[in-house]
Amino acid sequence: DQQVKQNSPSLSVQEGRISILNCDYTNSMFDYFLWYKKYPAEGPTFLISISSIKDKNEDGRFTVFLNKSAKHLSLHIVPSQPGDSAVYFCAASAGSNYQLIWGAGTKLIIKP
Amino acid sequence: DSGVTQTPKHLITATGQRVTLRCSPRSGDLSVYWYQQSLDQGLQFLIQYYNGEERAKGNILERFSAQQFPDLHSELNLSSLELGDSALYFCASSVGSPGDTQYFGPGTRLTVL
Numbered sequence: 711d712q713q714v715k716q717n718s719p720s721l722s723v724q725e726g727r728i729s730i731l732n733c734d735y736t737n738s739m740f741d742y743f744l745w746y747k748k749y750p751a752e753g754p755t756f757l758i759s760i761s762s763i764k765d766k767n768e769d770g771r772f773t774v775f776l777n778k779s780a781k782h783l784s785l786h787i788v789p790s791q792p793g794d795s796a797v798y799f800c801a802a803s804a805g806s807n808y809q810l811i812w813g814a815g816t817k818l819i820i821k822p
Numbered sequence: 823d824s825g826v827t828q829t830p831k832h833l834i835t836a837t838g839q840r841v842t843l844r845c846s847p848r849s850g851d852l853s854v855y856w857y858q859q860s861l862d863q864g865l866q867f868l869i870q871y872y873n874g875e876e877r878a879k880g881n882i883l884e885r886f887s888a889q890q891f892p893d894l895h896s897e898l899n900l901s902s903l904e905l906g907d908s909a910l911y912f913c914a915s916s917v918g919s920p921g922d923t924q925y926f927g928p929g930t931r932l933t934v935l
Contacts, residue, residue, distance in 0.1 A: 714864075744923070753824060753912050753926030754865070799864065803920060809878050810855075810924065814864040 713737045714802050716813035724821050729787040731816050733800030736781065740802040744810070745774060745785050748797045757798075758785070787818075795820045825849065826927035828913050834933045840901040843930045847894055847915030853877070854896040855924055856888055859910040871896055872918045900932070908934045 715734045723729045733743075741762040746754035760767040760774045760783065767774050773786045787794055800813040825848035835841055847854050856868040867880035871890035882888075885903075890896040900907060910931050914924035 716864075742920075746926075751928070753826070753914070753928050755824070756923045756925070759923070801865075805920065809867050809870070809880055811867070812864040 712814075713740075714800055714811045714813040716798075716800055716816045718816050719814070720817040720819065722819045722821060723790050725792060726789045729785075729790045729794065729818055729820070731785040731787075731798050731800075731818065733783050733785075733813055734781060735783075735802055737802070737804060737811070738781070739804040740811075741805060742803045743774070743776060743783050744801045744803075745772075746799045746801060747794075748799060748815070754799055790818075790820045792820050792822065794818060824925040824927065826913060826915050826925050828911075828927035828930050830930060831928065832931050832933075834935065835903060836935055837903055837905060839903050839934075840899065841903065841932065843898040843900070843911050843913075843932075845896045845898070845913030845915075845927060847896070847913075848925055851915035851917055851925070852894065853916045853918035854890055854894070855914040855916070856882075856896070856898050857912040857914065859912060859929075860906075861909075865912065868898070877918075903934045905934050908932055 744759040745757040748754040776783045797815045799815045801810040827846045852873045855870045857865040868882040870878040888898045910929045912929045914926045916922045916924045
């Protein structure tokens with residue numbers, strides 16, 4: 711039972727354009743969502759998070775949007791840069807539950 | 823550099839064997855998490871320790887066990903290894919509040935032959 715789904719295994723975007731990575735979830739108890747970025751041979755690195763009381767959080771080139779009614783969140787990267795090429799994981803947690811539930815990841819490729 | 827260290831970086835062993843993976847958390851973090859990432863899969867949460875005590879348990883097999891020591895480093899013990907246990911094992915640390923940012927180590931790649 712995949713509670714957090716990233717349906718696109720990979721995404722290719724031109725440098726300078728917008729990258730949009732999507733994540734869907736099924737558990738309505740999730741109230742905190744995080745995006746992590748992972749380069750090969752390294753551990754995941756925290757990128758940005760959002761609480762369920764908000765619908766948008768912005769940090770520089772990265773913006774996360776949360777649509778609770780659709781149980782959907784997305785990560786926007788504008789403008790996309792070559793260094794953004796990595797695997798992006800969406801993760802979620804519920805209330806006092808410390809466990810993060812992870813999606814399978816989306817590999818983002820930025821083309822020059 | 824996240825500040826989380828994991829040793830060894832690579833481990834190759836045979837089926838039926840037992841191995842120990844080690845993790846040192848970031849300075850000041852009380853919580854340690856262990857994850858397994860099999861090929862092309864997401865991260866599977868195994869177990870969490872907070873200040874020496876087990877706090878949360880995920881999909882951890884009975885053949886696997888972990889502990890956190892008084893100096894807060896943690897070890898993940900994998901026994902009776904099977905081919906399917908080949909994976910990347912990540913350790914992460916955090917302050918220890920629900921949903922707080924977890925900082926990951928570089929991982930240990932385990933290959934079971």
